[in-house]
Amino acid sequence: MKYLSICSISFVNLIFISFSCFFLAMNFLLNDLVYFIEWEVVSLNSMVIVMTFLFDWMSLLFMSFVLMIASLVIFYSKEYMSSDENINRFIMLVLMFVMSMMLLIISPNLISILLGWDGLGLVSYCLVIYFQNIKSYNAGMLTALSNRIGDVALLLAIAWMLNYGSWNYIFYLEIMQNDFEMMVIGSLVMLAAMTKSAQIPFSSWLPAAMAAPTPVSALVHSSTLVTAGIYLLIRFNILLSNSFLGQLLLLLSGLTMFMAGLGANFEFDLKKIIALSTLSQLGLMMSILSMGFYKLAFFHLLTHALFKALLFMCAGAIIHNMNNSQDIRMMGGLSIHMPLTSACFNVSNLALCGMPFLAGFYSKDMILEIVMINNINLFSFFLYFFSTGLTVCYSFRLVFYTMSGDLNCGSLNMLNDEGWVMLRGMLGLLFMSIIGGSMLNWLIFPSPYMICLPVYMKLLTLFVCIVGGALGYLISVSNLYTLNKSFLNYKISFFLGSMWFMPYISTYGLIFYPLNYGQVIIKSFDQGWSEYFGGQHIYQKLVKYSQVLFNMQNNSLKIYLLLFVFWILILFNFYIFL
Numbered sequence: 001m002k003y004l005s006i007c008s009i010s011f012v013n014l015i016f017i018s019f020s021c022f023f024l025a026m027n028f029l030l031n032d033l034v035y036f037i038e039w040e041v042v043s044l045n046s047m048v049i050v051m052t053f054l055f056d057w058m059s060l061l062f063m064s065f066v067l068m069i070a071s072l073v074i075f076y077s078k079e080y081m082s083s084d085e086n087i088n089r090f091i092m093l094v095l096m097f098v099m100s101m102m103l104l105i106i107s108p109n110l111i112s113i114l115l116g117w118d119g120l121g122l123v124s125y126c127l128v129i130y131f132q133n134i135k136s137y138n139a140g141m142l143t144a145l146s147n148r149i150g151d152v153a154l155l156l157a158i159a160w161m162l163n164y165g166s167w168n169y170i171f172y173l174e175i176m177q178n179d180f181e182m183m184v185i186g187s188l189v190m191l192a193a194m195t196k197s198a199q200i201p202f203s204s205w206l207p208a209a210m211a212a213p214t215p216v217s218a219l220v221h222s223s224t225l226v227t228a229g230i231y232l233l234i235r236f237n238i239l240l241s242n243s244f245l246g247q248l249l250l251l252l253s254g255l256t257m258f259m260a261g262l263g264a265n266f267e268f269d270l271k272k273i274i275a276l277s278t279l280s281q282l283g284l285m286m287s288i289l290s291m292g293f294y295k296l297a298f299f300h301l302l303t304h305a306l307f308k309a310l311l312f313m314c315a316g317a318i319i320h321n322m323n324n325s326q327d328i329r330m331m332g333g334l335s336i337h338m339p340l341t342s343a344c345f346n347v348s349n350l351a352l353c354g355m356p357f358l359a360g361f362y363s364k365d366m367i368l369e370i371v372m373i374n375n376i377n378l379f380s381f382f383l384y385f386f387s388t389g390l391t392v393c394y395s396f397r398l399v400f401y402t403m404s405g406d407l408n409c410g411s412l413n414m415l416n417d418e419g420w421v422m423l424r425g426m427l428g429l430l431f432m433s434i435i436g437g438s439m440l441n442w443l444i445f446p447s448p449y450m451i452c453l454p455v456y457m458k459l460l461t462l463f464v465c466i467v468g469g470a471l472g473y474l475i476s477v478s479n480l481y482t483l484n485k486s487f488l489n490y491k492i493s494f495f496l497g498s499m500w501f502m503p504y505i506s507t508y509g510l511i512f513y514p515l516n517y518g519q520v521i522i523k524s525f526d527q528g529w530s531e532y533f534g535g536q537h538i539y540q541k542l543v544k545y546s547q548v549l550f551n552m553q554n555n556s557l558k559i560y561l562l563l564f565v566f567w568i569l570i571l572f573n574f575y576i577f578l
Helices: 006-031 057-080 087-105 110-128 133-164 182-198 205-211 216-236 244-264 270-290 296-320 339-353 359-373 377-405 420-444 460-476 487-497 498-507 507-532 533-553 557-577
Strands: 032-045 047-056
Touching: 006 047, 006 057, 006 087, 006 420, 032 339, 032 420, 047 057, 047 377, 057 110, 057 182, 057 216, 057 296, 087 110, 087 133, 087 216, 087 359, 110 133, 110 205, 110 460, 110 533, 133 182, 133 205, 133 420, 182 244, 205 216, 205 270, 205 296, 205 339, 216 270, 216 296, 244 270, 244 487, 244 498, 270 296, 270 359, 270 377, 296 359, 296 420, 359 377, 359 420, 460 557, 487 498, 498 507, 507 533, 533 557
Parallel strands: none
Antiparallel strands: 032 047
């Protein structure tokens, strides 16, 4: 019998479970079913420990998509990670990650959500530091500590849930909607979701986490880990509608979307551009969710997972062929050397831009039309549409740098499109990136939304996309990014290109003053006055006095004998006194 690798076994199992979940989701969706399952883990006298699971169309559909992407990513890793001796360990980590995600998706209970949530955080840390170097360790630490804030918020939410009868939040959301305790729990859950989904001010960890292997980026940082926060808020969506929390989230997520779109236009690292694009789309999902449209947020979450995982896989194939170079300035003319990978790359890029009838179009266009028809302020409206234009702008810039012109790397290059295992994994997602949006549109919204708008507002989305694409192409052709003649221009470029200084604020900004203060304390107290008045001072004085005595006894016999006489006299006096 031929030896079966762990990749093949995992791929077959995951794809089978994925299809099973998908058909179950269809059944639940058509018959409007919800299964709430209680599993009695321990029963001792009157004490019962019960594990609860919630199966509805939303959890089953999300599980199906996560498992499908995970199976294709594992299949893709078979070739991508083939030179790694510890590929089995890598696949096991990915499978542990998928299991944590499954636990989080089907939990209506804050305790089991915390188990899945912490599992995600821990395994993602292990995956980010997989390539063991200083950059990976720093990125892993930033990822773990940023997500730790969210974990603490969830623990506090669990503590607040003690005000109710159980930790099954799903029972209390509607009846306790305007309750103070529930609003506190809602704000803590929102904080947790913002750290996991990398919203401002916790955005800096997502681009840093690109230190992980590319298959991890395709699975973890596109469709699962970063969407866990969105999924949690979809479950708590009742607390966001018509409340201050929703307004605050709308502002922060809108700014995240805008900041990430600007940052991607100044970035030259291929994986970081795609990471910033993910951040921008997460901001879009969060902002539409904060307005109360949870089904739209879920729809965009699923379509985005498809084309973003494909985009990362194409980027991985390109990096693999470019001898591990991620700089887009080194690339060029890839459409000639790697036609099939380039085709997948362009389809996923166009889906991201919202090209009509690809996966991203259905969700993105509907979100923007709902924003137009809704009662929303001008600032948020500007953030939505300007960010959409920026998305197309950096996508066309990316295509210009990678696909057109000549190859800019070394003269000896081994570019080929012969990675058939990787290509098969990519083609599976390519199919879904084309038909996924249309399919989900008919499933999630069985009766189509009728959005009645004037023709100029209907065409506004298309116009913004075309203008953004043209601008991205023209700026790249005229090389405006590198023409930083004046100091002010350089400073603005640096500010916009470094995510509004957020990585510096999250790292140096937090540790500079405590470390500086620690240095002052250690110099002034530990190694300063406390040493002077403490151990060192006493030691030096004792040494000094013993040296004096030693010199007296060693060098002069007269003094020694005289001291001996004094000693006898003192003893004699003492004896008389007694």
